[in-house]
Amino acid sequence: MRAFQTPPTLQLNYPPNRSYRTRLSSNQTSTTLQISSNNNQLIQSLCKQGNLKQALQILSQESNPSQHTYELLILSCIHKNSLPAGVIVHRHLVDDGFEQDPFLATKLINMYSEFKAIGNARKVFDKTRNRTIFVWNALFRALALAGHGEKALYLYRQMNRIGIPSDRFTYTYVLKACVSSEFSISLLHYGKEIHGHILRHGFETNVHIVTTLVDMYARFGCAWYASCVFDEIPAKNVVSWSAMIACYAKNGRPFDALELFREMMVEAHDSLPNSVTMVSVLQACAALAVLGQGKLIHCYILRRGLDSILPVFSALVTMYAKCGTLEIARRVFDGMDKRDVVSWNSMISAYGIHGFGAEAIQIFNEMIDDGISPNNITFVSVLGACSHVGLVEMGKNLFESMVREYKIFPIVEHYACMVDLLGRANRLDEAAKIIEEMRIEPGPKVWGSLLGACRIHCNVELAERASTRLFELEPTNAGNYVLLADIYAEAEMWGEVNRVKKLLEARGLQKVSGCSWIEVKKKIYSFLSIDELNPQIEQLHALLVRLAMEMKEKGYVPDTEVVLYDLDREEKEQIVLGHSEKLAVAFGLINTSKGETIRITKNLRLCKDCHSVTKFISKFANKEILVRDVNRFHHFKNGTCSCQDYW
DNA sequence: ATAGGGTTAG
Numbered sequence: 001m002r003a004f005q006t007p008p009t010l011q012l013n014y015p016p017n018r019s020y021r022t023r024l025s026s027n028q029t030s031t032t033l034q035i036s037s038n039n040n041q042l043i044q045s046l047c048k049q050g051n052l053k054q055a056l057q058i059l060s061q062e063s064n065p066s067q068h069t070y071e072l073l074i075l076s077c078i079h080k081n082s083l084p085a086g087v088i089v090h091r092h093l094v095d096d097g098f099e100q101d102p103f104l105a106t107k108l109i110n111m112y113s114e115f116k117a118i119g120n121a122r123k124v125f126d127k128t129r130n131r132t133i134f135v136w137n138a139l140f141r142a143l144a145l146a147g148h149g150e151k152a153l154y155l156y157r158q159m160n161r162i163g164i165p166s167d168r169f170t171y172t173y174v175l176k177a178c179v180s181s182e183f184s185i186s187l188l189h190y191g192k193e194i195h196g197h198i199l200r201h202g203f204e205t206n207v208h209i210v211t212t213l214v215d216m217y218a219r220f221g222c223a224w225y226a227s228c229v230f231d232e233i234p235a236k237n238v239v240s241w242s243a244m245i246a247c248y249a250k251n252g253r254p255f256d257a258l259e260l261f262r263e264m265m266v267e268a269h270d271s272l273p274n275s276v277t278m279v280s281v282l283q284a285c286a287a288l289a290v291l292g293q294g295k296l297i298h299c300y301i302l303r304r305g306l307d308s309i310l311p312v313f314s315a316l317v318t319m320y321a322k323c324g325t326l327e328i329a330r331r332v333f334d335g336m337d338k339r340d341v342v343s344w345n346s347m348i349s350a351y352g353i354h355g356f357g358a359e360a361i362q363i364f365n366e367m368i369d370d371g372i373s374p375n376n377i378t379f380v381s382v383l384g385a386c387s388h389v390g391l392v393e394m395g396k397n398l399f400e401s402m403v404r405e406y407k408i409f410p411i412v413e414h415y416a417c418m419v420d421l422l423g424r425a426n427r428l429d430e431a432a433k434i435i436e437e438m439r440i441e442p443g444p445k446v447w448g449s450l451l452g453a454c455r456i457h458c459n460v461e462l463a464e465r466a467s468t469r470l471f472e473l474e475p476t477n478a479g480n481y482v483l484l485a486d487i488y489a490e491a492e493m494w495g496e497v498n499r500v501k502k503l504l505e506a507r508g509l510q511k512v513s514g515c516s517w518i519e520v521k522k523k524i525y526s527f528l529s530i531d532e533l534n535p536q537i538e539q540l541h542a543l544l545v546r547l548a549m550e551m552k553e554k555g556y557v558p559d560t561e562v563v564l565y566d567l568d569r570e571e572k573e574q575i576v577l578g579h580s581e582k583l584a585v586a587f588g589l590i591n592t593s594k595g596e597t598i599r600i601t602k603n604l605r606l607c608k609d610c611h612s613v614t615k616f617i618s619k620f621a622n623k624e625i626l627v628r629d630v631n632r633f634h635h636f637k638n639g640t641c642s643c644q645d646y647w
Numbered sequence: 648a649t650a651g652g653g654t655t656a657g
Contacts, residue, residue: 242654276655314656345657
């Protein structure tokens with residue numbers, strides 16, 4: 001009769017009510033225990049086999065599941081992705097008196113977090129009186145994952161006030177909470193405060209925590225803070241390196257990303273780059289459009305056998321597309337034996353930026369036929385593709401199909417695409433109407449698209465409306481002021497031009513100057529508009545002046561409307577001829593071999609004059625010239641451009 | 648006694 005000698009601790013696992021009831025119903029305690037332990041084992045093994053349904057059946061019969069059994073049941077619900085099953089298990093667990101068990105509370109919070117049922121997770125937390133640090137951490141994690149960063153931080157403060165000490169996991173979760181606010185308020189301030197806590201409690205040597213810290217600063221765009229933290233990490237591992245490289249790649253510093261990658265290869269002997277590292281490195285190559293570098297990185301990826309990893313594959317497609325080699329991008333895409341929604345999205349936007357709208361839509365349809373459900377990025381890509389070639393009706397149909405067929409509700413980005421699509425096609429009234437009828441707050445991207453379209457079609461009135469909103473929403477974005485000034489300049493409203501320029505100055509902002517670059521023999525040469533430091537500048541100027549003269553004979557009239565100064569024609573022509581892109585083209589003419597395509601990348605939108613000059617040169621010099629501007633590619637060949645002057 | 652964490656493509 002060993003059953004009678006059950007130790008008291010074990011008794012705790014059998015909640016008093018339930019076991020009392022079972023004991024009353026059967027006079028033989030030993031058999032009851034026997035049955036319940038069998039049921040425990042049965043439920044446990046059913047869970048392990050993945051037979052949740054039957055496990056739930058046994059659960060609803062007379063049984064006394066143990067804590068461990070409940071744990072397996074919860075894990076099984078997560079595995080089966082079944083919230084209803086989870087609720088059933090939760091109810092049984094409460095009936096069995098486990099409601100105050102902090103271990104199971106942690107598991108339940110994790111489960112509800114997995115199901116995005118954050119309200120339920122919160123209820124579990126509120127009901128649990130004995131909150132171990134695990135319970136707190138589970139809720140921090142759940143809130144951070146659900147985008148309720150501010151709630152997590154509020155609770156974190158409460159926890160501090162009560163005097164419960166954080167552990168190493170707490171810090172990682174609350175740091176994540178700082179960057180997971182669904183509102184657009186910045187929680188950077190709290191992040192810095194937590195950084196302080198970490199230092200004060202001596203956690204600055206924990207590589208997990210400080211890597212999260214690097215990532216937090218990265219997501220706030222504070223690359224400098226991130227690098228300060230990164231430099232102090234005593235034992236950096238792959239993840240720390242990757243986080244810092246990703247930081248540069250994502251914050252407009254692709255050059256630093258590549259440089260840090262090089263440093264990692266040289267210095268970090270014990271941490272080899274992994275697929276995650278390589279994705280960021282590929283992004284950096286894509287941002288710089290350095291095909292030669294990109295190919296070298298591709299070789300390294302092949303050597304390391306990282307090429308079968310889906311994210312790497314998709315990043316390769318994007319890299320080749322953004323480096324101007326759509327054919328290679330397509331070849332990589334065709335070589336994939338498995339594709340997910342991101343791979344398809346990569347290929348769709350690859351066609352889009354190269355101005356192949358019909359092909360982008362075809363890939364979209366193939367994706368649907370392949371049984372992959374599109375997501376909101378898919379629609380950003382495919383609508384963008386429509387926009388680049390003026391497929392207005394197609395774009396409108398796709399936009400309407402989003403909700404109707406795919407249950408994807410448009411977000412700001414989609415509205416921005418639509419405004420762009422209609423605006424470019426000179427249907428500005430329709431574009432404005434879209435904004436009026438939006439069910440969410442328009443935001444800077446949407447107004448920015450409208451302003452951009454006003455720039456193309458020189459609509460002063462609408463531009464003033466859009467820019468008024470933009471100056472409120474993002475007062476420090478110099479680009480908006482410049483666009484408005486451009487529009488006034490084109491309308492020859494010089495007084496207004498000066499007013500906007502003064503506004504820009506008064507706010508201490510500066511126009512982003514145009515910059516173009518070209519990769520020749522694995523080196524990058526970059527050009528600014530006024531570039532006296534360039535050793536070849538005189539040669540380039542001479543070449544451009546000669547070309548301009550010849551072009552004028554064939555009917556070229558310089559288009560000087562981008563010049564924001566009220567100068568005489570000749571001076572304006574002089575300025576336009578010095579645009580960075582023309583310098584890069586001239587450099588390309590001198591420094592590339594005969595049949596080689598000139599590939600140029602530019603940080604801004606191509607100006608009209610550069611566009612027509614490049615068209616001319618492509619014919620005159622019998623050269624293919626590929627120019628990537630901020631939005632898309634222009635493929636100049638034999639006097640025409642692939643954008644068909646629609647950009 | 649026990650549980651959990653950081654970097655990832657468009």
